[in-house]
């Protein structure tokens with residue numbers, strides 16, 4: 330049954346310190362972080378969220394902004410996908426993240442939905458997650474107990490199971506600049522072109538050395554396992570070889586990396602076939618002169 334909004338309490342801290350104090354409350358009194366609300370309001374509308382006290386993050390300046398430094402970019406947890414799409418440095422240096430941001434819902438959702446919310450919601454279909462994994466992102470978390478830098482690869486233990494503690498907030502995400510010359514690639518496959526949840530979502534990053542052999546590769550997938558994951562066997566099949574020459578072996582190895590399920594959106598066989606096609610497409614794109 331739909332949750333009556335009048336039964337909910339919202340705490341509106343003015344600073345990160347106040348927010349962390351509220352989150353240090355004992356279990357049962359601890360409020361649930363609320364960012365853009367584009368996931369939480371859906372759960373409340375469906376009556377599937379048990380939270381009754383919420384911590385509105387809107388006023389926390391510490392969680393805002395996109396800062397460019399020498400080794401990379403730090404994106405505040407409250408950065409919306411609209412802000413990510415519009416940012417000139419992200420457009421130039423992280424085109425796969427910008428492409429993912431452009432595929433999250435429609436413009437109205439992109440104007441509210443935050444990167445921190447996408448990560449903490451922990452859906453294996455979250456569109457930004459394979460991009461963060463492929464780019465070796467680090468999640469910066471804070472609680473009253475201190476600060477932690479969590480490699481994105483270590484963030485999820487299992488289906489919707491985060492290593493983030495309930496008194497911790499995501500404050501930002503750090504993205505190192507990709508290796509010079511690496512080719513980025515993002516592909517989301519859904520039921521239709523716009524406004525659909527991913528059946529398969531992929532981010533690849535591949536660099537070739539002076540002799541054309543792959544010396545850096547990341548193949549990160551969403552919606553094909555309980556968590557976002559890297560296809561390590563397929564990556565190993567590519568390393569040290571020209572991508573075109575190793576493409577068939579990488580596609581064959583991919584089947585062992587993924588664990589797609591049958592669900593209402595798609596079935597295992599379809600997801601496996603689409604993932605193989607997407608990988609082949611990426612490897613063609615990463616090889617100059619090859620038709621896509």
Ligand SMILES: Cc1cc2nc3c(=O)[nH]c(=O)nc-3n(C[C@H](O)[C@H](O)[C@H](O)COP(=O)(O)OP(=O)(O)OC[C@H]3O[C@@H](n4cnc5c(N)ncnc54)[C@H](O)[C@@H]3O)c2cc1C
Pocket residue numbers: 361362363364365366367368369370371386406407432433434435438441442443444445446447448449450454455456457497498499500524525526527
């Ligand atoms: C119509 C519609 C279409 C959508 N389409 C897509 C899509 O195409 N692709 C996609 O990936 N998603 C999609 N979504 C889901 C949603 O928009 C995203 O997951 C979004 O990024 C969530 O961010 P938010 O700020 O709205 O999070 P909220 O709803 O505010 O929060 C989501 C979760 O994250 C937690 N949280 C939020 N911020 C923090 C923080 N800083 N620290 C710790 N915990 C935090 C909250 O407690 C909650 O558990 C869609 C949603 C709707 C309603």
